[in-house]
Amino acid sequence: MKRSKLVFIGIVMVLILTQACTQNKPNATNDLDRKVDSVLSLMTLEEKIGQMTLFTSDMDQTGAFIRKEYEEDIKSGRAGAIFNAYGVAYTRKLQEMAVNNTRLGIPLIFGYDVIHGHRTIFPVPLAEAASWDLTAIEEAARIAAIEASAEGLHWTFAPMCDISRDPRWGRIVEGAGEDVYLASEIARARVRGFQGEGIGSLNSVVACVKHYAAYGAPQAGRDYHSVDMSERTLRETFLPPYKAALDEGALTVMTSFNDLNGIPATASKYLMTEILRDEWGFEGFVVTDYTSIMELMFHGVAGDTLEASRLSIEAGVDMDMQAGFYQKALPQLVRNGKVSEELINTAVRRILKVKFMLGLFEDPFRFCSEEREKTLVMSADNLEAARDMARKSAVLLKNENNLLPLSKDLKTIAVIGPMADAQRDMIGSWSAAGDWTKSITLLTGIREAVSQSRIIHAMGCTTDGTDMKGFKEAVDAARQADVVVLALGENYWMSGEAASRADIGLPGVQQELADEILKTGKPIVVVLFTGRPLTINKLQQHAQSILLGWFPGTMGGSALADILFGDFNPSGRLPVTFPAHVGQVPNHYDMRNTGRPFDANNKYTSKYLDVPNEPLYEFGFGLGYTTFEWSELSVNQTSMSEQDSVKVSIQVTNSGLMTGTETVQLYIHDPVASVARPVKQLKKFMQLTLEPGQTGVAEFYINSLDLSFFRADMSFGTEKGNYMIMVGPSSNTIRSAKIELI
Numbered sequence: 247m248k249r250s251k252l253v254f255i256g257i258v259m260v261l262i263l264t265q266a267c268t269q270n271k272p273n274a275t276n277d278l279d280r281k282v283d284s285v286l287s288l289m290t291l292e293e294k295i296g297q298m299t300l301f302t303s304d305m306d307q308t309g310a311f312i313r314k315e316y317e318e319d320i321k322s323g324r325a326g327a328i329f330n331a332y333g334v335a336y337t338r339k340l341q342e343m344a345v346n347n348t349r350l351g352i353p354l355i356f357g358y359d360v361i362h363g364h365r366t367i368f369p370v371p372l373a374e375a376a377s378w379d380l381t382a383i384e385e386a387a388r389i390a391a392i393e394a395s396a397e398g399l400h401w402t403f404a405p406m407c408d409i410s411r412d413p414r415w416g417r418i419v420e421g422a423g424e425d426v427y428l429a430s431e432i433a434r435a436r437v438r439g440f441q442g443e444g445i446g447s448l449n450s451v452v453a454c455v456k457h458y459a460a461y462g463a464p465q466a467g468r469d470y471h472s473v474d475m476s477e478r479t480l481r482e483t484f485l486p487p488y489k490a491a492l493d494e495g496a497l498t499v500m501t502s503f504n505d506l507n508g509i510p511a512t513a514s515k516y517l518m519t520e521i522l523r524d525e526w527g528f529e530g531f532v533v534t535d536y537t538s539i540m541e542l543m544f545h546g547v548a549g550d551t552l553e554a555s556r557l558s559i560e561a562g563v564d565m566d567m568q569a570g571f572y573q574k575a576l577p578q579l580v581r582n583g584k585v586s587e588e589l590i591n592t593a594v595r596r597i598l599k600v601k602f603m604l605g606l607f608e609d610p611f612r613f614c615s616e617e618r619e620k621t622l623v624m625s626a627d628n629l630e631a632a633r634d635m636a637r638k639s640a641v642l643l644k645n646e647n648n649l650l651p652l653s654k655d656l657k658t659i660a661v662i663g664p665m666a667d668a669q670r671d672m673i674g675s676w677s678a679a680g681d682w683t684k685s686i687t688l689l690t691g692i693r694e695a696v697s698q699s700r701i702i703h704a705m706g707c708t709t710d711g712t713d714m715k716g717f718k719e720a721v722d723a724a725r726q727a728d729v730v731v732l733a734l735g736e737n738y739w740m741s742g743e744a745a746s747r748a749d750i751g752l753p754g755v756q757q758e759l760a761d762e763i764l765k766t767g768k769p770i771v772v773v774l775f776t777g778r779p780l781t782i783n784k785l786q787q788h789a790q791s792i793l794l795g796w797f798p799g800t801m802g803g804s805a806l807a808d809i810l811f812g813d814f815n816p817s818g819r820l821p822v823t824f825p826a827h828v829g830q831v832p833n834h835y836d837m838r839n840t841g842r843p844f845d846a847n848n849k850y851t852s853k854y855l856d857v858p859n860e861p862l863y864e865f866g867f868g869l870g871y872t873t874f875e876w877s878e879l880s881v882n883q884t885s886m887s888e889q890d891s892v893k894v895s896i897q898v899t900n901s902g903l904m905t906g907t908e909t910v911q912l913y914i915h916d917p918v919a920s921v922a923r924p925v926k927q928l929k930k931f932m933q934l935t936l937e938p939g940q941t942g943v944a945e946f947y948i949n950s951l952d953l954s955f956f957r958a959d960m961s962f963g964t965e966k967g968n969y970m971i972m973v974g975p976s977s978n979t980i981r982s983a984k985i986e987l988i
């Protein structure tokens with residue numbers, strides 16, 4: 247019989263069984279399970295394992311291509327998913343390979359790292375977190391999902407939910423910073439954005455919560471390094487954002503590369519089954535991060551392909567990304583009775599279920615519409631949203647004598663520095679299918695904003711080189727100008743995967759360049775581009791203004807010019823502490839007090855001999871172009887029971903001259919408990935946008951869940967007694983009140 251005939255019969259059988267099951271069963275979940283089982287019952291062991299195998303597509307000068315061996319795998323049902331392939335024509339071609347050639351015609355799922363935008367690139371995730379604007383963050387993920395799904399994609403490897411408190415780690419750029427609550431809320435917002443109206447809708451993509459777990463805490467900030475942490479820290483700080491994303495409905499999880507207390511995550515039954523499935527009730531599928539099944543051999547917990555595969559499947563890992571180990575080892579392991587076929591069935595069920603939910607069994611090509619691809623990608627609205635997000639993400643760190651905003655009537659502006667016209671760097675790392683040649687640099691943004699002014703541009707030096715020959719030209723430019731905009735920072739590749747740095751100062755000779763420009767005595771605005779906190783003490787001391795632009799995305803230059811010239815009042819707040827010295831790391835705001843808290847007059851208290859304890863900029867910090875006045879804090883009752891809640895409110899008045907957004911942050915501290923509690927922990931926040939003279943009220947309700955924590959015996963709950971409620975514009979500037987839990 248001809249192959250195509252067999253395929254046809256296969257599909258018809260699946261559909262008949264599918265329909266029969268659908269008609270008989272009352273509830274949707276059962277229907278889905280039965281559909282999945284009907285397909286599973288037709289599959290050979292090799293076909294099942296194929297569904298558990300994910301391979302990459304590649305790219306060269308001629309464009310996208312699939313390796314010959316993977317093409318064979320797709321055609322024979324030995325690969326069920328492909329990543330790094332996008333575009334309607336290309337994904338259709340690969341999908342045809344699968345459905346037209348395999349016995350059962352099971353469609354492929356296409357995954358990709360759509361991290362901060364697909365074609366329209368938004369600010370890097372850490373920057374977006376600085377907006378504290380959950381609606382805007384959700385919208386950014388929504389647009390990313392619309393563009394990605396319009397290009398044939400079904401699945402994004404995001405959100406990255408790794409808390410990180412170590413700016414040496416390059417991947418701090420991909421997360422939402424150091425705070426448990428902020429990162430959890432952002433994780434939820436991103437899942438809502440990606441999965442939109444629900445999986446199955448044409449403009450949604452399946453979210454993948456990564457990198458589970460605790461990847462953001464590698465020893466000494468070195469990427470892929472071991473993680474050693476207490477159960478308390480894991481549960482209090484590192485697990486909540488993953489859990490929040492799953493509670494919001496994320497359907498897949500990616501394992502992390504690291505070992506946790508000696509057990510690599512990919513081989514950890516504790517993480518992948520006991521916590522993820524048994525405690526949290528996760529029902530989607532787990533994919534490895536890249537070749538991490540193979541890496542079990544380098545970790546030293548598996549001697550060969552068979553052992554690595556067995557450990558992973560037993561831990562609860564459903565899909566093997568790129569190692570090809572499952573494909574090689576599982577058939578043999580099952581046949582030799584080392585791995586039960588039921589384990590395989592469970593994994594395949596989870597994967598098929600997602601494919602059903604995506605609607606791929608009804609129409610494998612439903613995400614392949616040229617029309618959608620043409621109209622939805624990089625639309626004017628999407629670009630405007632990216633510009634707005636970049637404005638909201640920028641953080642004003644210093645503004646002496648209100649140098650900013652600059653007048654649009656300045657005659658001459660010198661735009662100096664290696665990041666001034668750095669088009670590639672604007673979109674940062676993990677910029678997916680973003681086309682950097684379309685990004686707007688700071689120089690272009692400034693030119694567009696003040697077309698009447700004379701703009702002199704000089705690079706001065708490269709970002710990380712040692713050559714100072716360009717200094718003279720830069721100093722000459724500065725001398726001619728009314729104001730200098732000095733664009734400094736890191737290249738895009740200095741943040742991201744495999745981009746750890748032991749020295750987190752300005753790279754190369756940029757500080758020396760700044761020193762020379764400062765000597766001219768001209769007013770200087772530093773615009774800082776980075777994916778991590780940098781130690782910039784000298785700039786903080788000497789430059790009049792510092793605007794943190796991060797890696798702001800496709801529209802970054804325009805957005806930053808909007809801020810520089812006062813068309814937008816900056817409102818970003820740091821989602822991560824900027825240490826004053828790398829030796830302070832980790833230096834996060836929610837530390838415990840210690841038994842010897844800092845006392846300037848007592849040597850034997852917790853401090854350094856050579857640097858202060860204080861960070862350069864604290865968590866939650868950020869300035870703007872207006873001023874706010876805060877009332878005292880009011881609580882509607884000073885005690886509450888477990889079932890009760892307390893209303894906390896504070897009035898904020900815009901006492902300046904420009905409309906502005908203030909972020910009201912609420913922190914809690916439990917001064918006496920069975921375990922030492924952090925000096926403060928963010929529990930709520932809200933943003934108030936106020937016109938000059940306008941007063942807004944921030945109201946929060948505190949309930950027992952907000953007061954709960956892992957007690958001495960690791961049970962989760964409250965303890966009776968006093969709690970401090972602290973409210974303010976950053977983690978440092980606080981008004982407080984006491985409440986008692988009775």
Ligand code: BGC
Nearest residue numbers: 329359403456457535536743
């Ligand atoms: C990264 C993941 C990413 C994967 C696929 C890995 O190197 O750690 O975050 O999703 O590659 O591109």
